[in-house]
Amino acid sequence: MIYFDHNASTPVRPEVVEAMHAVLADVSANPSSLHREGQRARAAVERAREQVAALLHARPDDVVFTSGGTEGDHAGLIGAAWALEPQGRRIAFAALEHHAVHGAAEVLARSGFEIEHLPVLADGWVLPAALDALPADTTVVAVMLANNETGVLQPVAEIVRRARARGLRVLCDAVQAAGKIPADFEVLGADYLVVSGHKFGGPKGAGALIVRPGAPFEPLFRGSGHERGRRGGTENVPGIVGLGLAAELAAREQRAEAVRLLALRERFERGLRVVLPDLVVHGARAPRLPNTVNASFPGARSDHLLMALDARGIEVSAGAACASGAVEPSPVLASMGVPRELAVCALRFSMGRTTTEAEVDEVAAAVGEAVRAVRAASAGGGA
Amino acid sequence: MSDRLRVLVAMSGGVDSGVAAALLAEQGHEVTGVTLKLWCHGVAPAAPRACCTLESIEQARAVARRLGFPHFVVDAEEAFRAHVLQPFLDDYAAGRTPYPCALCNQHLKFGDLFARLDSLGADRLATGHYARLEPLADGTPALLRAADLAKDQSYALALTPRAALPRLLFPLGSLTKVEVREHGRRLGLALWDRPESQDLCFVPDGDYAGFIAQSQGGERGATPGPFEDSEGCRLGTHRGIIHYTVGQRRGLGLAAAEPLYVLALDAGRNAVVVGPRAALLAPGLVTARVHWLTSAPPADGTCAGVKIRYNHGGADATLHPCADGACAARFEQPQVAVTPGQLAVFYDGNRVLGGAAIERALPPRATDAAGAARATDAAPTAVT
Numbered sequence: 001m002i003y004f005d006h007n008a009s010t011p012v013r014p015e016v017v018e019a020m021h022a023v024l025a026d027v028s029a030n031p032s033s034l035h036r037e038g039q040r041a042r043a044a045v046e047r048a049r050e051q052v053a054a055l056l057h058a059r060p061d062d063v064v065f066t067s068g069g070t071e072g073d074h075a076g077l078i079g080a081a082w083a084l085e086p087q088g089r090r091i092a093f094a095a096l097e098h099h100a101v102h103g104a105a106e107v108l109a110r111s112g113f114e115i116e117h118l119p120v121l122a123d124g125w126v127l128p129a130a131l132d133a134l135p136a137d138t139t140v141v142a143v144m145l146a147n148n149e150t151g152v153l154q155p156v157a158e159i160v161r162r163a164r165a166r167g168l169r170v171l172c173d174a175v176q177a178a179g180k181i182p183a184d185f186e187v188l189g190a191d192y193l194v195v196s197g198h199k200f201g202g203p204k205g206a207g208a209l210i211v212r213p214g215a216p217f218e219p220l221f222r223g224s225g226h227e228r229g230r231r232g233g234t235e236n237v238p239g240i241v242g243l244g245l246a247a248e249l250a251a252r253e254q255r256a257e258a259v260r261l262l263a264l265r266e267r268f269e270r271g272l273r274v275v276l277p278d279l280v281v282h283g284a285r286a287p288r289l290p291n292t293v294n295a296s297f298p299g300a301r302s303d304h305l306l307m308a309l310d311a312r313g314i315e316v317s318a319g320a321a322c323a324s325g326a327v328e329p330s331p332v333l334a335s336m337g338v339p340r341e342l343a344v345c346a347l348r349f350s351m352g353r354t355t356t357e358a359e360v361d362e363v364a365a366a367v368g369e370a371v372r373a374v375r376a377a378s379a380g381g382g383a
Numbered sequence: 384m385s386d387r388l389r390v391l392v393a394m395s396g397g398v399d400s401g402v403a404a405a406l407l408a409e410q411g412h413e414v415t416g417v418t419l420k421l422w423c424h425g426v427a428p429a430a431p432r433a434c435c436t437l438e439s440i441e442q443a444r445a446v447a448r449r450l451g452f453p454h455f456v457v458d459a460e461e462a463f464r465a466h467v468l469q470p471f472l473d474d475y476a477a478g479r480t481p482y483p484c485a486l487c488n489q490h491l492k493f494g495d496l497f498a499r500l501d502s503l504g505a506d507r508l509a510t511g512h513y514a515r516l517e518p519l520a521d522g523t524p525a526l527l528r529a530a531d532l533a534k535d536q537s538y539a540l541a542l543t544p545r546a547a548l549p550r551l552l553f554p555l556g557s558l559t560k561v562e563v564r565e566h567g568r569r570l571g572l573a574l575w576d577r578p579e580s581q582d583l584c585f586v587p588d589g590d591y592a593g594f595i596a597q598s599q600g601g602e603r604g605a606t607p608g609p610f611e612d613s614e615g616c617r618l619g620t621h622r623g624i625i626h627y628t629v630g631q632r633r634g635l636g637l638a639a640a641e642p643l644y645v646l647a648l649d650a651g652r653n654a655v656v657v658g659p660r661a662a663l664l665a666p667g668l669v670t671a672r673v674h675w676l677t678s679a680p681p682a683d684g685t686c687a688g689v690k691i692r693y694n695h696g697g698a699d700a701t702l703h704p705c706a707d708g709a710c711a712a713r714f715e716q717p718q719v720a721v722t723p724g725q726l727a728v729f730y731d732g733n734r735v736l737g738g739a740a741i742e743r744a745l746p747p748r749a750t751d752a753a754g755a756a757r758a759t760d761a762a763p764t765a766v767t
Contacts, residue, residue: 304499307417307455311389311504325440325456326420373502 001313002359006352007148007176007292008317012242013201013249013353020203020242031235032226045235048244055178055247056193058185058210064230065240068207069175072194073100073142074107075209075220075231076171080140080192081108083216084169088137092116094126095335096149098173101142118143120335124152124283131162140169145177145188149319149332149348151292152283153181160189169215175199175207179250180289181258191215197239201353202246206239257353262290264351268360269293275368280342282333291351294333296342297367300374303327305347308370314363317348389413390552391505393492394446394454395584396439400511401446402566403554407509408450415505416447416454419491421463422585446572459491466490468585468598475595476603478648479724480628482539482693483583485738488512489542489674497547507552512536515556515733516548524548526676526735531559538690541728541738542674592626608653610637613646613662621655624648630663630720644720664717665744667700670727672708675737680704681729688730689714691721691741702729710739717747 003011023044029037031045046060053060066072081091091108093101095117105115116138118130126143134141143159146152156172163170172190174183179200185193192215196207211217211230221232272279272295282294297305302318303326309316319330329343338346349363392404394416408414418440440456447454467486474481497508513529514537526548529535543551555563586594596605605623612618619637621627626634631645635657644663647656668691673680681687681702688697689712698718703711712727721744728738 301458303455303457304502307415307457307499308502308504310453310455311415325418325444326458327456370502374499377499377502 001315002363004316004349004363007350009198010201010352012203013246016202016242016245019245020238023238023241027237041237044237044241048240051244051248052208055251056183056185056210062210064209064211064227065235066207066209067205069194069196070100072207072209073173074104076192076194077104077142078107078220079217080169082218084139088139090114090135090138091140092118092134092138093142094118094120096120096147096332097142097144098148122337123286124150124336125154125286128155128158128162142171144173145183146289148176149330150283150294151289152286156188179254180291185210197243197246200246200250203239203242206236206243258290261351264355264360265290265293268364271361271364276371293349294346296345297371298345300371301344302347304374305370308374312366314366319346387411388506389504390507390509391503392416392509393496394418394443396442398567399555401572402563403509403511404446405450405570406554408452414452416443418443418456419459420456421459462491462495472595472599474724475625478624478650480722481724482726484539485542485726488540493543493547507550509552509554511555512540512553513555514540514553528733530557534560537735538693538728541726541735545676595625606653611654611656613658624650627655629722663719664747665721666717667713667745668721668727669711669742670709670739671742673710673737673739677736690728691718692725
């Protein structure tokens with residue numbers, strides 16, 4: 001099988017597996033325990049905190065370990081909105097934000113918070129000027145650094161600038177960006193930053209929320225003083241150690257890997273255009289992640305393509321799945337104004353550290369074959 | 384089977400298709416499960432017996448997980464609406480009683496999904512239907528009744544495109560339902576003792592009239608009109624023809640000396656014709672254009688068995704193919720409630736010769752009335 005779904009999850013680095021294995025086997029104490037073994041566990045956690053902080057150019061003290069992206073988005077958005085409640089009960093973000101942000105907003109909406117949806121341009125990015133028109137009681141804006149489906153990079157710095165001018169706080173979901181492009185907490189200027197380990201070679205179930213010193217924040221998980229009172233719960237020591245090492249490796253290799261992946265992405269898109277000249281790459285004119293291509297193949301529906309590619313040994317993603325597991329037109333593409341008939345023909349290809357030139361060529365050829373076969377079946381009476 | 388085949392298995396989420404897929408996987412074939420999403424699961428009532436609810440998709444997926452083969456969901460809502468649901472609504476509004484399962488098999492499973500085999504690199508398409516395929520002398524496959532006649536589903540498969548037969552597999556065709564449930568239990572499939580689905584998957588509560596009114600969002604067939612006897616005398620007021628089917632006795636609300644049955648639905652005049660049970664008997668029927676599973680239509684006067692609804696025991700008849708592709712069948716014994724819209728399926732012994740929707744009953748002859756007392760009761764129900 002050729003795995004072209006690294007945005008969903010990328011393989012855990014072997015070094016990370018080894019480090020986590022050692023921790024699982026040898027470090028059994030609770031990092032909060034005051035004895036010697038507890039101090040060993042604490043040391044492992046704090047070292048990982050430094051590694052994560054280094055990747056994101058943040059201070060170790062600002063790093064709050066979480067269970068991953070969904071928790072980070074919830075803790076950040078809800079934690080900020082609660083803390084800022086005296087100033088207003090309104091938050092803002094665009095439809096193209098990750099499900100986790102929409103989910104956190106639903107939690108807030110249950111207690112009467114209002115949600116403003118920022119407009120999305122056809123190229124796949126949020127319009128920063130829209131911040132100026134937000135109602136006065138808006139307190140927090142969420143914007144992702146890179147979109148998980150299209151890979152389009154969002155104008156975070158510009159959004160932060162406009163937010164500052166109005167006294168708004170900004171949550172930046174960097175889950176898909178961290179480890180692939182620079183995700184610099186200082187340069188971005190956001191108040192809260194969210195990352196997840198399994199997107200850059202770490203384990204699932206370990207992530208981090210970075211909270212700027214002085215940024216209003218109320219913890220979601222309470223009852224104990226873990227993470228300096230910002231996230232209750234005994235630390236997931238093996239996961240955190242894995243996250244930390246993955247962050248260190250990513251920090252070391254990110255620049256060169258981004259160059260390599262960008263060349264692969266360009267090779268892949270060229271290859272696709274040769275076999276399928278009518279393909280539509282979503283967000284093609286926007287700056288994008290170096291590893292992600294989201295393209296529609298008119299006349300070949302993505303649920304059929306997903307199966308046809310699977311039969312050819314290639315694993316890709318087909319937009320969003322509904323509760324039944326059926327593929328649905330992506331809300332991200334819809335927010336960009338992509339017509340439904342094109343949106344239902346979209347596939348997301350995402351490459352990673354293990355991707356090679358030979359794989360890129362093979363996948364491009366197989367997509368050509370699969371699209372032709374699916375189109376033929378559809379023309380012959382297929383749905 | 385010694386050759387390892389790549390088999391696509393259409394899985395509804397029920398025990399039958401689950402066991403069919405599992406048996407193929409156990410035999411060493413490379414199985415891919417696929418569930419057609421026919422209906423919007425977001426709002427459909429989650430009836431435990433329905434065969435295309437969200438829960439059913441999860442059941443199919445669970446079988447695939449357990450047996451270790453991949454499973455996909457394919458959205459077929461558009462094709463379902465066009466080929467199954469709309470004809471269903473149109474038929475009811477036209478005073479007919481359709482049999483949508485045959486259309487679903489014909490157009491979705493053995494039409495659209497079959498057309499995808501090549502694009503998926505698959506050799507065969509399998510389903511959990513109870514029916515058999517056996518080669519004739521010339522090597523072409525014939526569609527046969529299942530070994531378990533109580534479970535036989537060949538009636539629902541009669542419209543299967545003939546060209547598809549060589550690439551179909553019915554792994555349950557030689558098994559009894561008891562054996563299939565036993566396999567389900569042995570394989571640890573959670574659904575092995577699930578109740579049988581008895582209603583249309585898209586009308587899980589069996590309220591056809593309510594479903595039709597809601598689906599078409601209009602009044603077609605739902606306008607009250609006259610109950611009439613065979614002479615055209617008005618006997619009362621009906622609730623709209625979609626509420627009735629030929630052979631129906633219950634729910635008419637008519638007082639009469641002898642029980643009254645629905646004899647016919649006249650959509651043009653919005654009338655429901657009722658009469659005594661004897662008047663339900665017909666000496667034969669005429670179909671729409673027949674879908675033959677034989678190389679040519681049978682000769683005029685060929686003797687055959689005819690099933691006129693899913694749970695009909697079958698009747699001996701002679702077939703009289705017409706020049707326009709339709710076929711008349713004359714029964715040896717008159718049959719009760721020949722219902723326009725239901726399928727007439729023709730058999731040579733166990734072999735399915737072909738099938739078609741019933742257009743109309745042949746008019747009764749005076750001598751047929753005596754047969755009424757012998758005939759079995761039978762309002763058509765729509766069951767896969």
